[in-house]
Amino acid sequence: MxxxxxxxxxxxxxxxxxxxxxxxxxxxxxxxxxxxxxxxxxxxxxxxxDISGLRELAFIRSEGDDLVIGANATHFQVASNAEVKRLLPALAYLAGMIGDPAVRYRGTLGGSLANNDPAADYPAAALALAARIKTNRRQIDADDFFTGLFATALEPGEIILEARFALPQRAGYAKFRNPASRYALAGVFVAQGKKGVRVVATGAGACVFRLSQMERALEKNFGPAALASIGVDDGALNSDIHASAEYRAHLVGVMARRAVESALA
Ligand SMILES: Cc1cc2nc3c(=O)[nH]c(=O)nc-3n(C[C@H](O)[C@H](O)[C@H](O)COP(=O)(O)OP(=O)(O)OC[C@H]3O[C@@H](n4cnc5c(N)ncnc54)[C@H](O)[C@@H]3O)c2cc1C
The missing domain is CATH 3.30.43.10 (Uridine Diphospho-n-acetylenolpyruvylglucosamine Reductase, domain 2)
Structure with missing residues (x-):
């Protein structure tokens, strides 16, 4: 030891x-x-x-066209909250797919965003929904927040207080889970909102990333058929004992089509 x-x-x-x-x-x-x-x-x-006792950071509320979730809201709270289920069901579904019940009862939105595990689920939703992440010092757009493998724009001493999600017209999430850990071998979050269509993959690379070719195709025709002929380059994808880069690239394509189907359902 x-x-x-x-x-x-x-x-x-x-x-x-x-x-x-x-x-x-x-x-x-x-x-x-x-x-x-x-x-x-x-x-x-x-x-x-330990900030787990700060109940003031464990809220979930809708504010106009936004859904605002406190950093200490647990995955279970997000998955089971009636407002989240009504306004942003794809996010409730995503939270309910994280780990197992013990992880969902303790794990938090803020911890997941700050940790930025390459296979975590929330970073995909935050980037696809163009979330704004409020800290004790400033507001950071999701576009600038996830900077690399387990890396974010957070500075020493910075505390996430909440994440603000603009409600999309439609959104869907699909993930292919590692059967042991339930982390994403590949997951794709698709959202169509005020900022257009955003398609984000997790689990496949070092950090969440957008799939711009798919976004352009879905802008023209929001349906799974629009993605049928779009391949995913495996050049920069992860290859490990769980899956090869080539297999992950294939999974990203399949998950993207399923996420679109789910958004339309
Ligand atoms: C068996 C198992 C399976 C899992 N499966 C999945 C899965 O399928 N999908 C998935 O997405 N995740 C999964 N996880 C990870 C889980 O979602 C964690 O809950 C999450 O990654 C971290 O949240 P936490 O509240 O536990 O943070 P902690 O573990 O307490 O902290 C994680 C990091 O975030 C920092 N941090 C925490 N809160 C804040 C804050 N408010 N502001 C700034 N920094 C902060 C901490 O300092 C630390 O660096 C799994 C974990 C386990 C153990």
Whole structure:
């Protein structure tokens, strides 16, 4: 066993969390990514600032044409919330497909966005829905937020407070799950809204990415047939023990067509 000790703080407010986040201290929300990383020593922060008790960040509400979800809303809350199911069913479906019940009861939207796992589901929805992510310091567009493998635009000490999703005309999500972890081998979120059609893949590359050829085709004709002849380049896709890049490219095409079918259903 590799010896390791850390200090644990339980923040009672966002302001207190900000104060405690000095040095290399790290936020702890649902712990569904950070705790496993600490157990394997892939992460070894000297201090944890637990924000999971901040109920003021666990809200879900509609505001005009937006759905606003607090960082501490759990995957279970999003999956089961009546407003989300009514206004943005694709997001409720996505949240209900994350991991298993234990992960969904603890894991949070903010933790998932901040972690930006290449196979996570929420980053695909955030980018496809052009979400605006509010932190304790500023607002960041999803287009600028996801910067690479487990990397985001967040700066040290920055805390996600909420994500604002503009309600689309229609949206759909489809994912091909790894049967063991339930993470996406490939997942595609399709949304048609004020910013046009956006098609985003997760699980396939180092970070979520848009599929511009598919977006152009769907702008002309929003239906699965529009994607029939569009191939996906496997050049930059992941290849690992779970799937080859070539297989992932194939899956992205299939998931995109299923996501469109789901958006039309
Ligand atoms: C068995 C298993 C299966 C899983 N399957 C899936 C899956 O199918 N799909 C999927 O998308 N995910 C999956 N996950 C990951 C899960 O969704 C996590 O809940 C999520 O990635 C992290 O959320 P969390 O609240 O647990 O964050 P934590 O683990 O507490 O934190 C993760 C990171 O985010 C930072 N952070 C947390 N909150 C904030 C905030 N408000 N502001 C800034 N930084 C913050 C932390 O400092 C840390 O770096 C799985 C996890 C497990 C253990």
């Amino acid at each position: 590799i010896p390791y000790a850390f200090t644990y703080h339980r923040a009672k407010s966002v302001a207190e969390a900000e104060r405690l986040l000095g040095g290399e201290a790290q936020l702890l929300a649902g712990g569904q990514s950070l705790i496993p990383a600490m157990k394997t020593r892939l992460a070894a922060p000297p201090a944890l600032v």
